[in-house]
Amino acid sequence: SAVISQKPSRDICQRGTSLTIQCQVDSQVTMMFWYRQQPGQSLTLIATANQGSEATYESGFVIDKFPISRPNLTFSTLTVSNMSPEDSSIYLCSTHMGGEETQYFGPGTRLLVL
Amino acid sequence: AQSVTQPDIHITVSEGASLELRCNYSYGATPYLFWYVQSPGQGLQLLLKYFSGDTLVQGIKGFEAEFKRSQSSFNLRKPSVHWSDAAEYFCAVEDTGRRALTFGSGTRLQVQP
Numbered sequence: 001s002a003v004i005s006q007k008p009s010r011d012i013c014q015r016g017t018s019l020t021i022q023c024q025v026d027s028q029v030t031m032m033f034w035y036r037q038q039p040g041q042s043l044t045l046i047a048t049a050n051q052g053s054e055a056t057y058e059s060g061f062v063i064d065k066f067p068i069s070r071p072n073l074t075f076s077t078l079t080v081s082n083m084s085p086e087d088s089s090i091y092l093c094s095t096h097m098g099g100e101e102t103q104y105f106g107p108g109t110r111l112l113v114l
Numbered sequence: 115a116q117s118v119t120q121p122d123i124h125i126t127v128s129e130g131a132s133l134e135l136r137c138n139y140s141y142g143a144t145p146y147l148f149w150y151v152q153s154p155g156q157g158l159q160l161l162l163k164y165f166s167g168d169t170l171v172q173g174i175k176g177f178e179a180e181f182k183r184s185q186s187s188f189n190l191r192k193p194s195v196h197w198s199d200a201a202e203y204f205c206a207v208e209d210t211g212r213r214a215l216t217f218g219s220g221t222r223l224q225v226q227p
Binding site for chain 2: 031033035041042043044045048092094096101102103104105106107108
């Protein structure tokens with residue numbers, strides 16, 4: 001199965017600051033996805049990131065708050081900007097690998113905003 | 115838009131007992147359906163998936179799920195639960211156009227000794 005890594009695994013940040021989360025995949029993939037899991041909640045899609053094009057954001061998520069980069073076929077970053085305590089969540093990246101229809105997930109980044 | 119409903123927020127079963135977690139979906143076409151498990155402090159692990167064909171699918175850790183189109187359901191089952199099965203279980207449907215997942219709200223499973 002896929003190997004997907006994320007950095008950092010967890011962080012504690014002050015409100016008003018920004019954090020960039022990295023997602024690395026061990027093979028080339030077309031689409032990468034970023035999800036948010038708020039405390040005690042399910043996962044919600046933030047955006048879809050394709051290499052060479054702008055990310056596509058879901059309703060309720062905007063590029064100014066969650067800018068995404070996709071510089072190549074194995075890497076993506078999600079930045080959580082101007083953070084507030086409401087941004088405290090687990091952020092997960094995912095992708096389809098090996099031509100499969102199944103989405104595999106990274107281990108997640110646990111973010112706490114004080 | 116597609117949606118997924120997991121009506122049971124929290125389920126407690128005794129170790130060795132059978133388990134069924136319910137999942138209902140709403141999707142306009144033939145769905146791609148998944149069950150994922152999230153153990154405390156862990157990432158998401160795929161248990162099983164349904165794309166087409168046999169409506170009873172087998173997964174890892176002794177889990178199985180049955181797709182019932184007439185009921186728009188994809189319930190997860192296990193004949194004998196182990197203490198290590200205590201976790202959060204998520205049902206999800208894939209939008210085959212956008213290839214993104216919509217998740218249910220999750221069911222937290224507690225296993226009593």
